[in-house]
Amino acid sequence: MAELELKKLEFSLDPKSGVPFYKQIILQVEMAIADKRLTNGEQLPTVRSLAVDLKINPNTVARAYNEMEIRGIVMTQQGTGTFISDKKVEMDAVKREQILGEISRSFISKAGSYGFTLEEIIRYLQDIGQEVT
Amino acid sequence: MAELELKKLEFSLDPKSGVPFYKQIILQVEMAIADKRLTNGEQLPTVRSLAVDLKINPNTVARAYNEMEIRGIVMTQQGTGTFISDKKVEMDAVKREQILGEISRSFISKAGSYGFTLEEIIRYLQDIGQEVT
C-alpha cells in the first residue's frame, strides 16, 4: 500500500540550524534533483500548501521558488503552478564536464582548507547516497 | 630557519556560503589545530598579511583573531604576532562531520541544479583521485 508512494518529497525545516528557511527549501529541492527523486517537469507543491505544511509564511516559500526560477531550476506558470525546469538538458557533454570540474575543484579545495582529504569526502558522499536509497 | 615551512595553512573563503568571513577563519584554524597542522606556539599570519591574502578588510581578520583569543585558542603578543596557545581545541568527530556535511550538501545541491546526479559526482571525484595517485 505504501508501496506506490515512493519517491515522495518530504520537506522539513530545522529552525535551529541557522540556515534560512528559504535556503533549506532550495537545498532540499536541489538534493532531490541530484537524487532523481524529482525529475523534469514534475510539479512542486503549491506555495500555499507547502507553507501550511511547513507552518511558515507563504512569502518565504515563494521566495525560495522565486530564487529557483531565477536560477533556472524551476519554471513557473501563472495560475498553474511551479515545475522542475527541463532546459538543463541543452548542454553538451563537454560543457557539462567542464562545469562539474569547476565546481568539484572549488569544493575539494574548500574541504581541503578544513583538513578533509579527498578519500574522506568520497566516503562521506557515498554514505549520503546510502541514506537516501 | 624559515626553510621548513611545510604544512603551511591555506585559508580560503567562500563568500557565497553565507558563513561570515570571520567565522570561516576561526573554523579553519580550529580544524587545523585539531588536525595537528597547527601546534602550540606556532605563529599565525599577521592580521594585515592575511587580510591582503584573502582580499578582505583587516578588521574582519582582527575580529576572528580577537574571538579566538577570547576563547583561549590563540594568544596575541603586542608587536610580535599571534600564536597558537596550548588550550586544547575540542573538535570531536561529530563536529567535523557536521562541517563536512554542510559543505558537501551545498556542493551536491549546486551540482544537482546543473542536473548532475549524486552518482555522477562521486564517480567524477573518484576519477580525480585516480589521476593524482
Added chain:
Amino acid sequence: MAELELKKLEFSLDPKSGVPFYKQIILQVEMAIADKRLTNGEQLPTVRSLAVDLKINPNTVARAYNEMEIRGIVMTQQGTGTFISDKKVEMDAVKREQILGEISRSFISKAGSYGFTLEEIIRYLQDIGQEVT
C-alpha cells in the same frame, strides 16, 4: 561644476507602466551597465537610501538587488553595500560571441513576430544610444 558629476545614475519609476518596481530597477541598472554609466566594482545606492529616493518600501529595493545578486550582476557584502560584479569578464571571446548571438537571434525573431524589420530595430537602438549620450 556640474561637470564632474557626469554619469550619475538617476533612478526613476513609472507606476503606470505596469512593470513591477523591482523589475524597473533591475532594468535601469542593466541599461546603465550596457551604457557604461556603471562599471565593475561601482557601488549602488544603499537599499534604504534608494527606497527613500524612490519613495517605495525598502523591501522592494532589496528584492531587486537580491535578484541581481542571484543573476551575478552585482555582489553584496554584509554591512558594506552592493557593488557591480566584476566576474563577468571571465568569459573568453568565443563564448561571449555565442551568447550575444543567441540572445540577438531570439530578440530579432521576437521583434519579427511584431512586424519589425532588422533595419527598424537597428535604427531604434541607435536612437536610444543618442539619447543617453
Added chain:
Amino acid sequence: MAELELKKLEFSLDPKSGVPFYKQIILQVEMAIADKRLTNGEQLPTVRSLAVDLKINPNTVARAYNEMEIRGIVMTQQGTGTFISDKKVEMDAVKREQILGEISRSFISKAGSYGFTLEEIIRYLQDIGQEVT
C-alpha cells in the same frame, strides 16, 4: 490555392517577459493587421492548432481569440473558424514604438548584464544584416 500562403504569421511567445501569453497573441495579431500581413476575412489558426504550436493551454489561445472578438477585431464562426473582421485596428506610430521600445530595452538589459555595451550590440546586429544581404 493554398499555394500562395506567403506572409504566414509566425507567433512567438516569451514566457520571461512577464506579458501574459494571451496578450502577446493579441498584440501580434493586431500588429499583423496594421502591417497588412493579415487582412479582411483571412483565417487565423484554429485554437487547438495554435495551442499545439505554441505549446500552451488551448484555454489561453481561446481567451485571446475571445477578447479579440469582443473588441471586434476578429469574428468567430461556429464550427468554421476565426476570421479577421473589417474593423480597423488603430495602431499608430506611437504604439508601435512603445512595443519596440519595450522589447528593445529588455534585450539591451539582458545583453548589458552579460557585459555587452550598446555599441557592441548595434555593431553585431549590423553584421547580421550584412550577412543576409
Added chain:
DNA sequence: GTGGTCTAGACCACA
C-alpha cells in the same frame, strides 16, 4: 484555485 507584487514592521548579523 494558482503565483506575483507591494507594504509595514520586527529582529538579527556584520562592519
Added chain:
DNA sequence: GTGGTCTAGACCACT
C-alpha cells in the same frame, strides 16, 4: 551604518 530574514496581510492577474 550596512544587508538578510521572516511575518502578516492586502490586492492583482491568470486558469
